[in-house]
Amino acid sequence: ETDGDPNAANFNVQNIQMPGGMTVNRLDDRAALAKGFDKLRRDVDASGVLDSMDRFDRQAMNLVTGPAARRAFDIGLEDPRLRDRYGRHNWGQSTLLARRLVEAGSTFVTVHFGGWDHHWDLKAGMERYLPIVDAAVSSLLEDLTQRGLYDDVLVMLCGEFSRTPRMNNGGNGGPPLSMGTPGRDHWGNAMFCLLGGGGVKGGRIVGSTNRLGEVPQDRPITPADIHHTMFQVLGVDPHVNFLNHSGRPIPALEPGAVIQELF
Known part of the structure; x- marks a missing residue:
């Protein structure tokens, strides 16, 4: 988490630079000491897990000591006109920051749009939030297209349940x-998810609900189907298992299928 507002003038991301008083030489000494402590475990490790940990350690060191991460988070480098298009608020600038992170090499970025719990005064809430989301998401899709990234980046706009x-x-x-002041309550029986980029063909609607939007009617889509589709775009085997602490294989995804109509 960035733990900050990208729209703020003093926006700063924690943990991507060394704390005060820390030098690169001192950090290298600490890394060498940690490596020495790990030597015994490394000698008896036959699973290759520690080799993976080495890779993550190197990434962490590069994150702290190198300029790439700080540059990616420096949203002030963007054209002010582009920042205006995304919207000069937390949601808009967070979405723009997501594009910067993807461009810098991040493989998965989440932007959180909170505050949709309109159990009352729904009209005022929607009039406030919908234009903000429309501008941020449409600007992201257009921005990715102009930079030649649209076909390589899957954009998903989803919630955890509907209303x-x-x-x-x-x-x-x-x-x-x-x-x-009328509002809407929680509803898990039917909802939508918008997908764009990543090879998805635009302008398609998959599935439908009944007339009142209460339940799926034609071509029901499950959350697992969304996950399988995402894994395909990412090039990850949807049937992969992870071993828990007892060595038991745990499926990464529930049973589902790729939504072929999107491609």
């Missing part, structure tokens, strides 16, 4: 004055 098809009368968990 009730029917409005309530407000006041559900809100202050007394929220009564009479």
Whole structure:
């Protein structure tokens, strides 16, 4: 997590630079000491796990001592006009920062848009949030296209659940004055997920709900199908297993299938 607002003038990401008083030589000494402590475990390790840890250690060192990470997070290097298009707020600048991280080599970036829990006063909430998300996401897709990254980067806009098809009368968990300001509650039976880039062909709608948007009707899609599709774009085997601490294989994904209509 960046633990900050990219739209703030003093935006700074923690843990990608050395703390005060620390020098590169001192950091190298610490790394050499840690390597010495690991030598015994390394001699008896036959799984190759420690070799993987070495790779991560090197990445961590490069993150702290090299300029690449700090440059990727320096959103002030962007054209002010492009920053305006994304939106001069946390969501817009976070989305722009995601593009910078992908361009710098990150393989997976998450941008969190919070605050959609409109159990009351839904109209005001949507009028505030929807234009912000529209501008940020559309600018990202256009930006990726102009930079030749669109076909290589999968953009997913999803939530963890949806909202009730029917409005309530407000006041559900809100202050007394929220009564009479209709909203919507939690609903897990039907929702949407927008995908673009990464080889996805635009303008396609897969699946449908009934007339009231309550339940899937034609071509139901499961979260596992979304995950299998994402893994295919990333080039990851969807049937891979991970071993837990007892050596038991745990599937990375639940059973599902790639959404072929998107490609």
